[in-house]
Amino acid sequence: MFGFSKKWNPDGKHVYITGGSTGLGLSLAIILTKKGAHVSIVARNQGRIDKALAQLEEVRASPSQLLKGYSHSLDTAAASTAALEEVCAAHGGEAPDAVFACAGASKPMFFVEMTEEDLVNGMTAGYWVQAWTAWAAAKMMAKQEKKGRIALVSSTLGYMSFLGWASYSPAKHALRGLADTLQSELMLYGISLHIFFPPTMFTPGYDEENKTKPQIVKDIESADDGLTADQAALALYKGVESGQAHITGDLITSLFRASTRGATPRNNWFLEGIFDMVAYIATPIWRSSVDKRVATHRTEHREYLTTKGFFS
């Protein structure tokens, strides 16, 4: 907390990254490969995995680094466990030194238009794909008494929310709940738990979510500057390197981190006091402007629902 602790050095360590073929996961894989880590990525699409591995090969720090990719779904406990086991087989079955659960997706929509499937899939893609990896990894590390690191990826929407995110924000809040639980519980095994809260990231996943995102949600987000995948990956890496429990990489999310800290270990007492004071004034102003925008949107939204046959 006071910067006295030794920084994590991934050189020669085995790092497992889910969602490592694209976006944040790929950018992180590149950073860790450059740092000399043995990097294993898991993703679904074999073509994208091959392309990602080619990129990693270009930046390898030494010929002895193992750079591997595997195609797995991570939607279930069994699938995530199988993925972890295959990843570890290339390392004699030893648990990874660090696990970065970067897999995830979102599909913003209006709540009353969501189907059961939209809500269930939102929890799977936003929460379970990471929770199952954390569960499989924590059990393996604890059994092997490996003092590893596990990092989850939430979102600014794990600290706050607004219209459109009813299938996604609950999942990202759930990750925070899991991380805060495990940050305490995995101390029993010397395993450290980190969670990253990125803002809008300009990744393939962002293009995907924009396909269903209502216009009013886009309008509200337009104030958000966002990060590239590389910027976000660097913030995540630096946060884990210095042992932060909650990691943020942009000012807005840092304000939310400071103002939703509760009992979460703090990164910097002085700075977070300042952030919190700013947030104390700024978030209600932001909130009030969003509320006004939503209230103003009522008539247009009613017309939209009418054309969609909602009332008939």
Add this chain to the structure above:
Amino acid sequence: MFGFSKKWNPDGKHVYITGGSTGLGLSLAIILTKKGAHVSIVARNQGRIDKALAQLEEVRASPSQLLKGYSHSLDTAAASTAALEEVCAAHGGEAPDAVFACAGASKPMFFVEMTEEDLVNGMTAGYWVQAWTAWAAAKMMAKQEKKGRIALVSSTLGYMSFLGWASYSPAKHALRGLADTLQSELMLYGISLHIFFPPTMFTPGYDEENKTKPQIVKDIESADDGLTADQAALALYKGVESGQAHITGDLITSLFRASTRGATPRNNWFLEGIFDMVAYIATPIWRSSVDKRVATHRTEHREYLTTKGFFS
């Protein structure tokens, strides 16, 4: 926010309460029956529903009040929708004026001992049983253009967490994410969204969770005074009556509410500033004492896992 808005009066209104046969839900049903509301409760066990209805009959304010109970599971979207529809049938199919989703349960355990089923059931009992009710109710209210109220029930563990709660705290955080989303989104329909964060409640559910709760979790919680179901129900009722977005009924949870407020609408600017200042100092002290306790528990925990065959 400044106390100028008219208080909600449930007299003559139709109020639907899930989990209404016991604990918080039953206490709330009694309060609302006394206030003259038409009360519909849903729970699983018909015997307990009958007993609860007998208690409600004793406190009815007028002979015209409809006091009804129905046996339903609420685990799935279809089941929650069926429950809501049956409840509304006695009111000509009209959406309730207020919905209180009080159903829920928890099963604290060590994470590495949890099965896939424990984690999935934790999300169902802690999140989905309420989310499906909110989803069915929001759609019905929006379609009928009924400006109703929906209240969810999270927990102090929806603001923070510590060891033992890996299947519960994520679900309670997810409810916060859903509530904060819907608090914004349901403004489109004039529906208000409330969420209650009770601490330990001395209810039948508490006795149930204590059956699996590790001793160290009990020790950490022993500092928490807790509320009776009646005290908690009164706090929830008063919060909804005065239109609060986030409702708390005890000092500790109020400190967490103030220190995890983010962009959530505040109940009282002055008081919450004070709470937040107290929490800024108090939560790290609490945190540090819990961390020490967990670290001290390592050896004993390792022995416990060994006797359970975890390492073999």
